[in-house]
Amino acid sequence: MLAGAGALIVLVLVLRSPSSEEPAAPAIQRGGQVIASLRSEPRSFNRLVSRDYATEILTLLTQGRLARINRATFELEPWLAEAWESSADGRTHTLHLRPGVTWSDGTPFTADDVLFSLQAVFDPKAQSVLASTLLVGGQPIKGTAPDAQTVVLTYAAPSGPGLRLLDNLPILPRHKLQTALAAGSFVSAWNNTTPPSELVGTGPFVIREYQPGQRVVLDRNPRYWRRAPDGGALPYLDRVILEIVPEQNAELLRLQAGDLDLTSSELRPEDYVPVRAAEEQGRLRLIELGVGTDADAFWFCLKPEVKQGKDPRFAFVRQPAFRRALSHAIDREAFAETVFLGAAVPVWGPITPGNTQWFRPDLPRYAHNDAVATGELSTLELADRDSNGVLEDANGTEARFTVLTQRGIGTYERGTAVLREELAKIGVIIDVVPLEVGALIQRLLACDYDAIYYRPILTDLDPAGNLDFWLSSGSGHFWNFGQKTPATEWERRIDTLMLEQAASLDPERRRQQFGLVQQIFAENLPVLYFAAPRLYYAHSTRLRGVVPSVQRPPVLWNADSLSVTN
Amino acid sequence: MTAFVARRLLFAVALVFVVSSVALLLTRLAPGDVTAELGPFAAPEEIARARARLDLDRSPLEQWALWLVRAGRFDFGDSFLYGRPVRGLVADAAGNTAILAVVALAVATALGIPLGIVSGSRRGAAAAIIRSVSLVCLSLPPLLTSLLLVFVAATTRWLPAGGMTSVETLDGGWGTWLADVAIHLPLPALALALPIAATFERLQAQSIAEALQQPCVTAATARGVAPREIIVRHAWRVSLRPICGVYGIAIGALLSGSFVVEFVTAWPGLGRLMYEALRARDIYLVAGCAAMGGLVLAAGMMIGDLLLAIADPRVREQESL
Numbered sequence: 001m002l003a004g005a006g007a008l009i010v011l012v013l014v015l016r017s018p019s020s021e022e023p024a025a026p027a028i029q030r031g032g033q034v035i036a037s038l039r040s041e042p043r044s045f046n047r048l049v050s051r052d053y054a055t056e057i058l059t060l061l062t063q064g065r066l067a068r069i070n071r072a073t074f075e076l077e078p079w080l081a082e083a084w085e086s087s088a089d090g091r092t093h094t095l096h097l098r099p100g101v102t103w104s105d106g107t108p109f110t111a112d113d114v115l116f117s118l119q120a121v122f123d124p125k126a127q128s129v130l131a132s133t134l135l136v137g138g139q140p141i142k143g144t145a146p147d148a149q150t151v152v153l154t155y156a157a158p159s160g161p162g163l164r165l166l167d168n169l170p171i172l173p174r175h176k177l178q179t180a181l182a183a184g185s186f187v188s189a190w191n192n193t194t195p196p197s198e199l200v201g202t203g204p205f206v207i208r209e210y211q212p213g214q215r216v217v218l219d220r221n222p223r224y225w226r227r228a229p230d231g232g233a234l235p236y237l238d239r240v241i242l243e244i245v246p247e248q249n250a251e252l253l254r255l256q257a258g259d260l261d262l263t264s265s266e267l268r269p270e271d272y273v274p275v276r277a278a279e280e281q282g283r284l285r286l287i288e289l290g291v292g293t294d295a296d297a298f299w300f301c302l303k304p305e306v307k308q309g310k311d312p313r314f315a316f317v318r319q320p321a322f323r324r325a326l327s328h329a330i331d332r333e334a335f336a337e338t339v340f341l342g343a344a345v346p347v348w349g350p351i352t353p354g355n356t357q358w359f360r361p362d363l364p365r366y367a368h369n370d371a372v373a374t375g376e377l378s379t380l381e382l383a384d385r386d387s388n389g390v391l392e393d394a395n396g397t398e399a400r401f402t403v404l405t406q407r408g409i410g411t412y413e414r415g416t417a418v419l420r421e422e423l424a425k426i427g428v429i430i431d432v433v434p435l436e437v438g439a440l441i442q443r444l445l446a447c448d449y450d451a452i453y454y455r456p457i458l459t460d461l462d463p464a465g466n467l468d469f470w471l472s473s474g475s476g477h478f479w480n481f482g483q484k485t486p487a488t489e490w491e492r493r494i495d496t497l498m499l500e501q502a503a504s505l506d507p508e509r510r511r512q513q514f515g516l517v518q519q520i521f522a523e524n525l526p527v528l529y530f531a532a533p534r535l536y537y538a539h540s541t542r543l544r545g546v547v548p549s550v551q552r553p554p555v556l557w558n559a560d561s562l563s564v565t566n
Numbered sequence: 567m568t569a570f571v572a573r574r575l576l577f578a579v580a581l582v583f584v585v586s587s588v589a590l591l592l593t594r595l596a597p598g599d600v601t602a603e604l605g606p607f608a609a610p611e612e613i614a615r616a617r618a619r620l621d622l623d624r625s626p627l628e629q630w631a632l633w634l635v636r637a638g639r640f641d642f643g644d645s646f647l648y649g650r651p652v653r654g655l656v657a658d659a660a661g662n663t664a665i666l667a668v669v670a671l672a673v674a675t676a677l678g679i680p681l682g683i684v685s686g687s688r689r690g691a692a693a694a695i696i697r698s699v700s701l702v703c704l705s706l707p708p709l710l711t712s713l714l715l716v717f718v719a720a721t722t723r724w725l726p727a728g729g730m731t732s733v734e735t736l737d738g739g740w741g742t743w744l745a746d747v748a749i750h751l752p753l754p755a756l757a758l759a760l761p762i763a764a765t766f767e768r769l770q771a772q773s774i775a776e777a778l779q780q781p782c783v784t785a786a787t788a789r790g791v792a793p794r795e796i797i798v799r800h801a802w803r804v805s806l807r808p809i810c811g812v813y814g815i816a817i818g819a820l821l822s823g824s825f826v827v828e829f830v831t832a833w834p835g836l837g838r839l840m841y842e843a844l845r846a847r848d849i850y851l852v853a854g855c856a857a858m859g860g861l862v863l864a865a866g867m868m869i870g871d872l873l874l875a876i877a878d879p880r881v882r883e884q885e886s887l
Contacts, residue, residue: 035733040842043649050649051604127615129608191649212648212658213834214730241733246842247830250716254727257720438598438847457605475609482610 030232032564033239034261034543036556037251041212041244045199046190047170048121048128054242057264057553061218061240062104063170064202064225066095066114066151067163071549071557074357074461076164080109080171080202080225081151090158090505095151101225103173105200111145116174118143119181126186133168133465137503141165158503160464160510173200204235204560216242226560236545236563240556255538256283261564262539262555266292269341270410275538284538290550291354295347295532296339296415296455298326298403302479302526304487306447312397313450316380323525325376327366329426330419336531339414344531349522350469352532354550355461360515363522373426384427391427400429401450404443407434415530416453444478452478461551463514464502470517471495479526490524542566574871578864582857589856590633593849594626600646600847620646620849633853642857643850647842652854655839660858662730663828663835667820667862669751670758674816678763679809682770686805687778687797696767703764708823712757712830719753726750728832754831758823762816769812773805780804810874817866821859836862 038057044050047059066081078084081095101109121128122140134141137157144152159165176198180189190199196207202225205218218240226234243260245251252271254260256278266289267275278284300317301307307314316322332346348365351358377383382391382399391399403419405412416432423430430451435443443449456478458466468474472483472491486492494517501513537554539546545561548554555562601608601616614623620643621629633643642652685696706714720727726749735746777783778801786796824837832838836858843851 041648043647051608127612129612132609193650209736211731211834212655213662213838214832215733217733217736243729243832244834245728245832246838247832249713250728250830250832253713253716253720257723257727259720259727436598436845438600438602439596440598441602442598 028228028236028544028563029565030236030563031238032566033241034237034540034562034564035241035243035259036262036264037245037254037260038216038242038264039244039246039248039251042192042210042216044191045194045207046172046186048117048126048130048172049187051129053264053552057242057556058207058216058218059170060203060553060557061205061559062199062201062203062207062221063172064101065168065170066097066166069164069167071551072547076167080114081166084163086162090162091155093153093155093163095153095163097149097151098225099149101202102223103175103200103202104206104221104223106223107173107175107200109171109202110148111151112148113171113174114151115143115145116178116181117169117171120172120177120186121169123181123186125184126181130168132468133459134165136165158505160502160504161460161462162505164462165465171202176200205240208239214244216244218242224560228561235560237559240559255540258283258540260540261543263537264553264556266535266537266552266554268410269343269533271538272341272343272536275536279538282541285541285543286536286538287546287548289535289537289548289554291345291352292533292535293352293354293461293550294455294457295350295352295529296411296453297350297527297529298415298419298451298453299479299527300401300451301447301449302487303447304480312393312395313399313401315397316382316393316399319380320524321376321379322382323528324366325373325426326423326428327525327528328369328373328376329428330422330528330530331368332530333368335415335418335422338418339411340531340533343534343536345534347529347532349518349529350458350527351463351518352529354532354535357461358463358511358514360518363518370426377426377428382427389424389427390429398429399427401431403430403432403451403453404440404449405432405434405453406437406440411533412453412455419453463498463517464510467498467502470498488524490520494520570871571868574864574868578861578868581864582860585860585863586637586853586857587630587634590630590849590853591626593844593847593852594622594629596847598847600849603646603846616646619644622849629849633850637857642854645843645848645851645854647846647848647851652850655851656836656854656858659834659836659839659855660862662833663821663824663837663862665747666751666754666758666824666828666833666835667817669755670762670820671816673755673759674762674766677759678766679770681763682767683774683797683802685767686771686774687801693771697771700764700767703760704768706761708757708761708826709830711760712754712827715753715757716830725753728753728830730833750833754827754833757827757831758820761823762819765812765816765819766809769808770805773808774801777801777805807874810870810876812870813873814863814867814870817869818863821862 038054040052040054042054042058043052044055045058047055064080066079067076068079070077080098080101082098084093084095086093097111103109118141120126121130121134136155136159139156142154146152177186177189180186192210196209199207204221204224206221207216208219209217220235220238224234228234245254251263255263256274275284275286279286302318336342336344336346345353349363353359377391381394384390385392403416405416420430420432444452458469460466463470466476468476471477472486472495475481480487486495497513497517501510504510504513535550537548539555542564544563544565546555547558549557599622600620601613604612604616617623621632636643640653644650645652645655648655681696685693716727719725726732730750731743731746735743783796783800786800821837824835825841828835828838829841836855839851840855840859843855
């Protein structure tokens with residue numbers, strides 16, 4: 001184990017809190033440019049039809065929403081809507097649009113644009129990837145406009161997240177896209193060959209040029225509506241350049257060399273040491289973003305229609321006692337040190353301490369104890385009957401599994417190596433097969449696997465935004481997705497609680513109900529979690545106004561308030 | 567000459583057809599497809615729509631036949647990754663790779679041939695050093711060479727650490743663009759050229775050593791011709807045949823080397839495009855890149871044959887040139 005080295009790295013990082021080294025705030029300088037990196041090309045400039053990360057970043061930079069979730073505080077903030085009132089039943093929301101806002105081409109922004117965006121996102125011909133994130137009670141949000149500055153949104157059912165859903169919806173210009181929507185060509189409108197002059201927005205920047213394979217250049221939107229605290233215009237920067245650097249090692253070298261001011265994602269654990277050295281030389285600033293909101297997960301295929309009667313191991317894999325035994329077998333502290341080189345915290349469920357609003361520290365925990373693990377396994381009549389170091393059931397079926405993971409990811413390789421070593425101590429043998437991500441997903445969707453080690457990303461911090469994960473019928477309920485009726489009693493209970501929770505308007509009741517959900521999940525362990533990474537990020541020392549977030553993009557989410565020193 | 571060119575053109579067409587068809591079918595038959603880019607938990611309808619758009623809902627043979635018909639009209643389909651037609655993407659990327667490859671080949675030739683002549687015709691420390699450096703260059707995988715050069719560029723600031731142009735070229739004309747490309751070229755060109763230069767050096771050294779044993783060289787020595795003149799006028803010419811023969815293969819090596827070099831140095835060329843297409847199983851982009859790769863390879867082999875014919879009269883006779 002590499003525990004010692006990992007601990008040392010984290011100790012150094014933690015003892016020298018980067019925030020304490022921030023220089024006294026100088027006067028904010030206007031102008032200048034920052035160069036950030038993207039690891040891949042934008043597939044489209046239309047976020048409604050494309051979910052790739054590059055498109056998401058460009059949308060954050062160029063488009064506005066009615067309300068946005070502050071990525072640092074997780075609070076909902078007025079954005080293109082400056083105020084709103086909600087009815088007592090939580091189904092009707094009246095939003096007052098900010099007056100005087102114009103699109104980057106000078107056309108006034110009105111309620112018609114909001115209605116158009118709602119129409120586009122729910123139009124089947126538009127094939128929007130955001131439609132499912134904006135359904136309430138399974139129904140689209142309906143909108144009306146009593147006047148040009150007011151929008152009334154009607155939900156089919158009460159919604160716990162309420163107006164937080166609006167953070168998912170970029171408001172698009174009706175005057176530029178209504179023809180495409182009417183013609184049924186919205187899905188290909190604003191693709192990445194569209195001339196930048198056609199791409200108008202209400203965000204802080206406008207796309208000036210896209211050079212495929214090289215960069216996207218964004219210039220300041222002179223008509224941006226938001227003002228700085230001193231009353232001056234935002235954004236501070238004149239230009240943001242997104243350089244496309246596909247290789248992560250080269251990206252880091254270019255950051256260290258000063259060719260880049262910031263990257264699009266957090267550091268890998270193995271990058272801490274060189275970045276720390278660059279920080280000591282005054283070339284970079286290293287910041288801790290906090291504990292990540294997603295953790296690597298390990299789960300078995302629990303689909304009875306695929307496994308029952310066909311795989312004799314399913315008889316014990318389906319038992320929570322078996323999965324509890326595995327949980328007891330893993331030393332999570334050592335796991336964090338080895339897999340994440342110390343930059344991680346132990347976790348026992350999908351909600352990590354990084355999700356401060358919904359994390360519950362009092363859930364059942366499975367202390368590392370091989371004797372308890374062996375005891376749990378013996379209740380399932382699993383024992384090493386032929387003294388070959390592998391447990392067998394009464395029929396002689398060995399507890400031996402193939403674990404699939406994604407090829408080429410350092411934490412996955414180390415994580416599966418630790419699992420193999422730790423589980424072998426209790427007589428459970430795993431063979432690891434790294435696959436390309438496409439092949440892995442194909443096997444996952446076909447349930448053609450024993451177990452998988454992977455990091456599924458929960459799309460929303462609010463559990464009501466992740467119903468596809470929690471509900472037994474969901475496509476993200478990956479151990480047994482798309483169930484017609486809940487396969488187990490505990491999944492039925494979670495379904496009921498989650499649907500109530502998602503529709504509840506009482507924050508305290510929502511928290512209680514979700515706490516219960518987490519409790520049931522932790523008792524039955526359909527998915528095992530071991531450690532959530534502490535996320536670190538590095539940027540150039542000339543960058544000012546950084547408000548880091550554990551959510552991606554860690555810095556560019558707040559691009560209108562970034563500035564640079566000479 | 568006409569028959570030679572016609573034979574080679576036919577070969578090029580056959581090569582492009584076979585390479586692109588095999589690439590398409592293998593990509594299709596490999597586990598997983600490009601819809602994995604939508605993420606593991608994309609809605610089934612969204613996956614189905616993407617698969618239909620790329621003809622992945624048809625049988626592999628049906629998809630291949632459709633693609634062939636469209637390719638006959640120079641429509642190579644759309645890339646899922648880039649959301650645009652493959653034809654334009656491949657053409658742009660091939661142009662960028664051509665710039666890189668021509669420079670890399672020129673550098674490899676300029677370095678490898680003279681050094682090979684020196685190391686093949688002399689003994690002593692200089693020859694030993696050249697041999698050793700060549701072996702190191704041959705042993706280093708392109709990924710490591712590229713990263714090493716990026717590291718050197720990033721540390722010393724002598725050269726840009728990646729990319730093909732700087733953002734400053736946005737406001738400049740062609741002259742600015744050319745100058746900027748010229749500054750960005752040395753890094754990827756060196757990463758590509760070094761192993762090929764080492765190959766040329768090794769071949770040239772061996773070849774010239776053999777040529778120096780030829781009777782014509784012995785005769786020239788007996789006539790009192792100066793050693794320098796013997797090497798340049800007699801031995802080098804005789805020794806050129808294996809070098810010319812390997813030029814076609816060198817162009818193939820440039821293409822395969824560009825996979826990693828362009829990826830690491832962020833050069834927007836055919837190798838990087840192919841690498842990303844293969845990684846994501848972007849089926850039509852893979853086929854389009856393979857077609858272009860086949861075309862470049864065929865052209866490279868033709869150029870190699872022509873050079874060989876120029877260097878060696880026996881080949882001219884064989885090929886009826």
